[in-house]
Amino acid sequence: MPAKGNRALRIWQFALFAALLLAWYVLTSPTLLPPLYFDDPNKAAFFFGEPLKVAGRIVDWFSSGFIYPHLWVTLVETALAFVIGTVLGLVMGLWLALSPTASALLDPYLKALNSMPRVILAPIFAMWFGLDMGSKVALGVTLVFFIVFFNVYQGVREVSHTVLANARMLGANERQLLRHVYVPSAMSWVFASLHNSVGLAFVGAVVGEYLGSSRGVGYLILQAEGTFDFNAVVAGILVLTAFALLLDWMVTLAERRFLVWQPRGGETEKI
């Protein structure tokens, strides 16, 4: 897309954002408009929060340093769940894809585990690993693992037969085939799934905190709900969203760094 069209698009995106904020502000302010739907002018603010107060709450959290320990806990849980889930998924995916016996044996179990609604495991993990970070990481791992696992499995299965035969003819032994053909081929599939899996690691951490913990952003939101403090709930959600976008952006950077060999639209240059 040309730079000019791109800038126009950015302006429109920003305008839409501003319009949504404005609508939110006007519709929830107790004094600006007469109540349209609710009988009490304060009810709209109670149910939907007020943008200025939400912003104030976020600024307050960051300036007083109140949010940092909670955010830190959530991010560490996310990172651990992401790393452990990805490594396990990668190892299991490679193993099962390259070992027909293991794959035939474990196939129904993996299918069953994958179709199970795994969020329901959270209370069990809380019993096993306590209310601290362990149970949240475990929940995140169960979510991340299957995404990476199925992608690696698929990636190894889809390795080009010609590339494989060629590497063999060039003298690669089984270990070299794994390192130089299967893993790089699977990595492109893994990267394709990383956006999903980072998001789900985050979901695992927050849902885990929400269901029972004493720290973390999920815990903050739960506390705010307990006192009907809707502004704090929205502030918590916004902080989570901002950090989810940040993580996603970091994955994009890693992807650019590691998948330089893949053609991207508009970048292929033939000579």
Place this chain on the structure above:
Amino acid sequence: MIPALALEGVRVTFVSQDGGRYTAIRDTTLRVAPGEFVSVVGPTGCGKSTLLNVAAGLLQPSAGATSVFGETLFGLNRKAGYLFQSEALMPWRTALQNVTAGLEFRGTDAGQAAAQAEEWLRRVGLGGFGARYPHQLSGGMRKRVALAQALILDPEIILMDEPFAALDIQTRHLMENELLELWSANRKSVVFITHDLEEAISLSDRVVVMSAGPESHPIGEFVIDLPRPRDVAEIRLAPRFIELHGLIWGAMKEEVLKSYARQRQ
């Protein structure tokens, strides 16, 4: 003289999962002398690639045997380099890294391998393109990289499966001339598979014609006594070339028509 590569009475029967049998080739004997350039031609679907896979050791024949310099072949043919018809480069490696792959697998020192690969890239006309990934190269350039990748290991036998089929005619003539030049500098045994009779005659010492599949087998063998060095574009106009072409086409025509009729059914 001991042939560099000998397929003796090879038969390949594939068994599908529902129990169906398909015999791609039968009773095929092919001997290639050291330094000889042999082309195998035949209609599409006559099992030419199957034959090459047997020679490479990628496929075990149902009957018959393969021997390499007099020794019976078990497993992969370590003395052979293979140029595939479809894309065989590792897309995640640069051109240079693709060329060094074989040396790397053999445990050659990385610096030495890179120097050798640079030399080979220059030899196939790609000096300065080493840092590019396959997707950044054109089809002809990828074929050159594949050629350098196979030849850097200095194989005694070179197996080529319609390597230039996907290229346009000019690039193709260029590549064929380059191949002849590389080959004549350091004569190895070549088995060249193609469905293009002109390509086969202009490159080879000998042309073997296969019958239409299934149960394909050699039906004729022609010695190409055209003088070398040859220019593949010019030699097509030589009277002897046209004579040979007529002779071999006479043997092939019926098979091509048979294969065509079978495909139309």
